[in-house]
Amino acid sequence: MSASLTPADARFLAMPAATLRDAIAANEAPPTAGVAASLRRAAEVGAGRDGLNSILWSDADAARGEAEALADRLAPAVGERAGRGTGRELLGVPVAIKDNIATLRLPTTCGSRILEGYVSPYEATVVARLRAAGAVVVAKTNMDEFAMGSSTENSAYGPALNPVDRTRVPGGSSGGSAAAVAAGIVRIALGSETGGSVRQPAAFCGIVGVKPTYGRVSRYGLVAFASSLDQVGVFGKTVDDAALAMEIIAGSDTLDATSADLDVPPYRDAALADVPVRPLRAAAGALAPVAAGEAPLAGMVVGRPKEYFPESLDPRVREKCDRALERLRALGAEVRDVSLPHTDLAIPVYYILAPAEASSNLARFDGVRYGLRLGGDGLKAMYEATRSRGFGPEVTRRILLGTYVLSAGYYDAYYRKAQQVRTLVTQDFQDVFASGVHVLFTPTTPTTAFPLGAKSDPYEMYLSDIFTATANLGGVPALSLPIGAVDGLPVGGQIIAPHFAEFDMFKAAFALERALGGEARA
Amino acid sequence: MAVTEQDLRHIAALARLGLPAERVGPLVRELNGILEHMAVLQKVDTATVDPAVSVGAVAMPLRSDEGPQIPLARARAAFAPAMTDGFFLVPRLATHAALGTSPDDSSVDDELDADLVEAE
Numbered sequence: 001m002s003a004s005l006t007p008a009d010a011r012f013l014a015m016p017a018a019t020l021r022d023a024i025a026a027n028e029a030p031p032t033a034g035v036a037a038s039l040r041r042a043a044e045v046g047a048g049r050d051g052l053n054s055i056l057w058s059d060a061d062a063a064r065g066e067a068e069a070l071a072d073r074l075a076p077a078v079g080e081r082a083g084r085g086t087g088r089e090l091l092g093v094p095v096a097i098k099d100n101i102a103t104l105r106l107p108t109t110c111g112s113r114i115l116e117g118y119v120s121p122y123e124a125t126v127v128a129r130l131r132a133a134g135a136v137v138v139a140k141t142n143m144d145e146f147a148m149g150s151s152t153e154n155s156a157y158g159p160a161l162n163p164v165d166r167t168r169v170p171g172g173s174s175g176g177s178a179a180a181v182a183a184g185i186v187r188i189a190l191g192s193e194t195g196g197s198v199r200q201p202a203a204f205c206g207i208v209g210v211k212p213t214y215g216r217v218s219r220y221g222l223v224a225f226a227s228s229l230d231q232v233g234v235f236g237k238t239v240d241d242a243a244l245a246m247e248i249i250a251g252s253d254t255l256d257a258t259s260a261d262l263d264v265p266p267y268r269d270a271a272l273a274d275v276p277v278r279p280l281r282a283a284a285g286a287l288a289p290v291a292a293g294e295a296p297l298a299g300m301v302v303g304r305p306k307e308y309f310p311e312s313l314d315p316r317v318r319e320k321c322d323r324a325l326e327r328l329r330a331l332g333a334e335v336r337d338v339s340l341p342h343t344d345l346a347i348p349v350y351y352i353l354a355p356a357e358a359s360s361n362l363a364r365f366d367g368v369r370y371g372l373r374l375g376g377d378g379l380k381a382m383y384e385a386t387r388s389r390g391f392g393p394e395v396t397r398r399i400l401l402g403t404y405v406l407s408a409g410y411y412d413a414y415y416r417k418a419q420q421v422r423t424l425v426t427q428d429f430q431d432v433f434a435s436g437v438h439v440l441f442t443p444t445t446p447t448t449a450f451p452l453g454a455k456s457d458p459y460e461m462y463l464s465d466i467f468t469a470t471a472n473l474g475g476v477p478a479l480s481l482p483i484g485a486v487d488g489l490p491v492g493g494q495i496i497a498p499h500f501a502e503f504d505m506f507k508a509a510f511a512l513e514r515a516l517g518g519e520a521r522a
Numbered sequence: 523m524a525v526t527e528q529d530l531r532h533i534a535a536l537a538r539l540g541l542p543a544e545r546v547g548p549l550v551r552e553l554n555g556i557l558e559h560m561a562v563l564q565k566v567d568t569a570t571v572d573p574a575v576s577v578g579a580v581a582m583p584l585r586s587d588e589g590p591q592i593p594l595a596r597a598r599a600a601f602a603p604a605m606t607d608g609f610f611l612v613p614r615l616a617t618h619a620a621l622g623t624s625p626d627d628s629s630v631d632d633e634l635d636a637d638l639v640e641a642e
Contacts, residue, residue: 118601119596121594121595121596121598122592122595123595215577228574228577254589342566344562345563345566347559348563349563351559363538367603368612369598369610370602370603371603375613378613378614378615379613380615382612382613384538384539385540387538387539388540388541388542396539397552397553399539400549401553401556404529404533404553404557413564414557417563420568420572421563421566421568423571457555458552458556459556459559
């Protein structure tokens, strides 16, 4: 297939996901239009190993075949809606999936040598739901090995590059998915979050990234890293793309005992100006719903936690945040200074708990049931040879760290202590939201995307997650959206909401995205 | 509570990770470099704080232990490194190489005394 884009390709790639699916459902575009354009765009930007390295595995012929097979889902009557509950919500929309989410046919390697060539015999619930809505998986995307990293430099298949500036990292661990969206290959991609692995790369690449509430989205088929923190998240070119994808993948699943049996609100409706800000259950005094025609965020209280704006914050990042807060005020929100006093403990807590859980979860990669097996003299030698050569340096480091903090004599000092401090971090969120705050606004990251190879000290890399790991520890939903640029590099703003209050989070994000307009890139 | 080389070899054995000798020194320094940042937690008064045991209020609902088997698109033999007769095939334990002799390795392997592991 030619690598050059046609004018029609450019038109389809520029369409929001909902617009593309409407065009296909209404027979105004063939079911293959979006997928063909996506594949040609991937070739044009060099998404593979020799270029951006955002895509690890793909099968263009299979993707085109899947798109052609969607013809029987076309609306029987022109103009019939393709919206929620129709099975055509993402009709013909190309999507990319992080390589730690199980897919049939394409490999699932978690960016690791130990799973090289592994193809899952079942599919993740989130992928099955996307396919059921008519989406077509065009690629599995690069990632830090087993999602351990903040730059996608820890992939066994080489680092992914940031499409905004190819000398810089796209963030991580879901850097390949973020880069695929930022490069215009897809409008929607799935990632996974344990400490910020969707929001941080979204911020670095200038797109939208969403981590839902713990329990909002099924993890069946997500390869486990740290089970008390892991969530599947979504990337979108815009808030609407991300909200559409989240509507599809959210909701209870009997195959995941941690998934919550709660209704999923129509998140895209949060864009409508006349949808009221929800009165807070825990707030002192109910807030009056906003009337149609009023400022869209009237009645919403946005907290500005001082711990996320330290003296050391890059003043240029602070300036973009101040501008975004000013826009939120202009939209009718009340911006209130608040405090989350245990924020600075989040990274030490996270880097005890996550490796501890990883050391247990990754015990299954032993050369017995799947993946790599290397020979040795007997069973123990096989385990050690397989694991020491199958895992890369960061995964090895974290397994050792996790084993250490769980081992006899150190458990109370490290693991139990970290679990106690996690309670305090979680309590911070509960207290601030109970005080009458609907959402929090913070920078997503302290800096813009850093150059490849810039962070060789492990702990310095861990600090990339300083503003994002808190939401994982507390289990609350959070979203990053572009709020400006510094020296041409994107700056992300983060909106954090109470448990299962994604609707309010999307409402603030839709309004802010619209108010910033072109400023989001400047 | 600095990690020593002996500690590192012990936890590597627990984690079934073979470490080349040249990696031991650097890894000890890396782990100690990371752990020194964790010392801040010891200053936090948690005397009356319970450890976190769950995330949120809704997760982990109980359900009946029934339901259809999850169909697999491919047989286990298609992705397991080695299978025979429905069992995962693994190398014989070194301690069993010569039956009747005394094991020369009393490590924690010994609970696994079969060379066939039943598939779930």
